[in-house]
Amino acid sequence: MEQKRFILAMSLITVVFIIWQAVMGLGTEAPVPEEGAVVAEEGQAASDDSAPGTQPAANEVAPDAQAQAQAQAEEAPVEAVEVEERIDVLASDSLSVTLNNQGAVATDIKVTAPEQYANEGGDLLRSLDADAPAYPFTVRFKAENVEVAPDAGYQVIEDLSELNEDGKTYSKLTYRYTDPRGRFSIDKVYEMVADKPYVVDFDVVVHNRLKDVRLIDTLLVDVINKDDPDRKSNFLDFRPDQLEAVCRTSDDIERTLFEQLEETTTFSQVPTMWAGTDTRYFLIATIPESGAEACVFERLDGDYLRTNLTYEGFSIAPNERYVASNLLYMGPKDYGVLKDTGYRLEESVDYGLLTVLARPLRALLVLFFGFTGNWGIAIILLTLLIKLVSWPLTQKAYVSAERMKQIQPLIKEIREKYENDQQRLSEETMKVFREHNVSPLGCLPMLLQMPILYGLFVMIYNSVELYQADFLWYTDLSAPDPLFLLPLAMGAVMFIQQRLTMVEQANPQMAIMMKIMPIMFTAFMLFLPAGLVLYYLLNLILGLAQQYMIKRQFAAAEEADASA
Secondary structure, eight states, rough: OOOHHHHHHHHHEEEEEEEEHHHTOOOOOSSSTTTTOOEEETOOOGGGGGSOOOOTTTOOOOOHHHHHHHHHHHSOOOOOOOOOOOOEEEEOOEEEEETTTTTTEEEEEEEOOOOGGGGTTTBBBTTOOOSSSOOOTEESSSSSSOOOOOTOOOOOOGHHHHHHHTTEEEEEEEEEEEEESSSSSEEEEEEEEETTTEEEEEEEEEEEEOOOOEEEEEEEEEEEOOOOTTOOBBTBBOOOOOOOOOOSSSOOOEEGGGOOOOEEOOOOOSSSSSSEEEEEEESEEEETTOBBBBEEEEEEETTTTEEEEEEEEEEEEEEEEEEEEEEEEEEEOHHHHHHHHHHHHGGOOGGGGGGHHHHHHHHHHHHHHHHOOOOHHHHHHHHHHHHHHHHHHHHHHHHHHHHHHHHHHHHHHHHHHHHOOOOHHHHHHHHHHHTTTTTTTTTTHHHHTTTHHHHHOOOOHHHHHGGOOBTHHHHHHHHOTOOOOHHHHHHHHHHHHHHHOOOOOSSHHHHHHHHHHHHHHHHHEEEEEEHHHHHHHHHHHHHHHHHHHHHHHHHHHHHHHOOO
């Protein structure tokens, strides 16, 4: 998510950081059949049409099949039953899903545990209007032979549903739509998965009630959400609620920000493992247990995003059923929970190019949280560990920088002496470097640790664990510091570091840039998550302490030489 803006921001930070470090030294019904299975009606023999070797493929329709279906449908009795609207709640310890029988769709999804997520961020459909054009888990049919309106009335089948102990909410809900002409029925079955938080079993069952005609069509399942039209992102606003479409195909994971989705986009790599909508910290996804044929990203009525899965076409013989089995994930993008759910759902956490580093760093962060119970302290401990591991590299860089500072009078003298002879100037400068054991690539050790530092950056930036996490005066480590104390403190540390280790610059423009760099860096940090600024501040303080120790060592060595 937000990769282009993030990469640009990281590039700017890279340039600033490299320059700075270079200078500083630095359910009980019959068993549900497998997806796509066709089941004969109990007590009835299969018709000749369903005999092996005579069934047409799902996408192959006999020339008179549709005409025959049309004629039979017109002769079938019309049972126009008006179903009264009904609202029910499917609930577990961690999730509450409000379902409306008009379409048997989700109208409200709330994460209820842990408490950290049980607020506005955990209200996954908070942007949807009361008159939304569609809702999550709407089912449609591509060829429209199975003809059902998105808001068709479904009946709740109480005998096939299960109440929770509170007697009000359900752990399983079974909805059934019956075609007015008696051609087919559709069951939508939602059931909480007890051993997987935020996961719901979701089956779509199509029953062909025609007497002697196959029912041929293709199932589509939608995930719907809405972007906030009043809030637009910009370079300095790293919105955690920015909506995007996401789909995991057999080849790769596909992402498109809603605000960048200009035309309908189809991904047809088979199998498609899952698809949905997400923000930086939360995900709603449909996961076909046997995969799907394609996923589609499209806008709906301007401000709505629809991601739909297209399943393999079906051909249902008379009195048989087609079952599409799915899992629904509706919850935080907790890497561990997602990985345990399976289907490579953890790839929805967007670590980008630094995934190989970000994942183990996150594991360490979670480990430290297990010891401390506080994410802010966990960040501090992880920063200390990273600094300890990278200490030898930074030590070399800081020592080289201090030596560089000591030989500045010699360098200045050489520049004045050979200002008109660039070749001799280079030769004499390198000679001084060798004599005083100064590396001209003094910042190289710092560059070697940059991937680790940026891996930590992207890990903290994308970690839902920091969402609404308390630390000191903070109530949300994923949001910018409301008091700007950490960014200002970081700017002050950069200024002190500059005064302590600044090397005289021959280039006036470079000297001016170095003076204003702490101000620029502080201004940029004002808009970043507080957890990130905490990491950068602590890293700078540790670097400053290391430089101070090296400076004292050099001073002691000079005193010893003077007294000898």
